[in-house]
Amino acid sequence: MLAYRLRGGDLIVTLSGELDQLSADGARREVDALIAEYRPRRLVLEVGHLEFMDSSGIGMVIGRYKVMRRSGGSVAVRGARGAVEKVFALSGLYEIVERLA
Amino acid sequence: MQIKNEICVDFLSRMENVAFARLTVAAFLLAEDPTLEELGDIKTAVSEAVTNAIVHGYRAATGTVRMRARLGAEGDVEIEIVDNGCGIADIAQARKPFFSGDGGERAGMGFLVMESFMDSVEVESAPGEGTMVRMRKRLGAAQTAAARA
Numbered sequence: 001m002l003a004y005r006l007r008g009g010d011l012i013v014t015l016s017g018e019l020d021q022l023s024a025d026g027a028r029r030e031v032d033a034l035i036a037e038y039r040p041r042r043l044v045l046e047v048g049h050l051e052f053m054d055s056s057g058i059g060m061v062i063g064r065y066k067v068m069r070r071s072g073g074s075v076a077v078r079g080a081r082g083a084v085e086k087v088f089a090l091s092g093l094y095e096i097v098e099r100l101a
Numbered sequence: 102m103q104i105k106n107e108i109c110v111d112f113l114s115r116m117e118n119v120a121f122a123r124l125t126v127a128a129f130l131l132a133e134d135p136t137l138e139e140l141g142d143i144k145t146a147v148s149e150a151v152t153n154a155i156v157h158g159y160r161a162a163t164g165t166v167r168m169r170a171r172l173g174a175e176g177d178v179e180i181e182i183v184d185n186g187c188g189i190a191d192i193a194q195a196r197k198p199f200f201s202g203d204g205g206e207r208a209g210m211g212f213l214v215m216e217s218f219m220d221s222v223e224v225e226s227a228p229g230e231g232t233m234v235r236m237r238k239r240l241g242a243a244q245t246a247a248a249r250a
Binding site for chain 1: 123138141144148149208214218
């Protein structure tokens, strides 16, 4: 499940439900289409409503980081908590992706 | 381990069954009153192991994945994920973080997650012979440690 809004140069995408290999495939297609359409300077992924995420979610974020980098943009993640935050922290992703409170 | 309860489920290597597998394990363990963190750890580890079996074990083919979960009298949990897929030639390499056996967007973190979130992970595999991943975790370990401190 995915909702989005635009604010300044940010494309803010809110993910909810469960992010695993199956749903990550759909999410990456939708987010890439939004990036192509709106060409944001920064992609902000709001994950506070994610109930579950495995490393497929990390693959999805790294992939979007590469897409954004191509146009000189960046990626930020907001609101990771509980088990989702544990996977983010383990991945080392916060070294390349900004962590917003 | 003295077995208190056990389930064994076979399912097709379809991606929608990854959620089925992790939710089934969670339901199986609920009677033990695990913490949210324990449940999250185990669900995530199962999700990784089953995804690996489907993506790497069977690739484009369809086969059967077997999940066996055992609960011991002391709160010890043992979960086996078994496929009859292509097997792993170099297990040590496959377990290395950020090595991914496919060219797509897999992060190569599956075994890292399993090893970090479970107490132990064993892998048995050979090319053409399928793969068995056995993971163990003791429920209540954190509370026991806190009580001792």
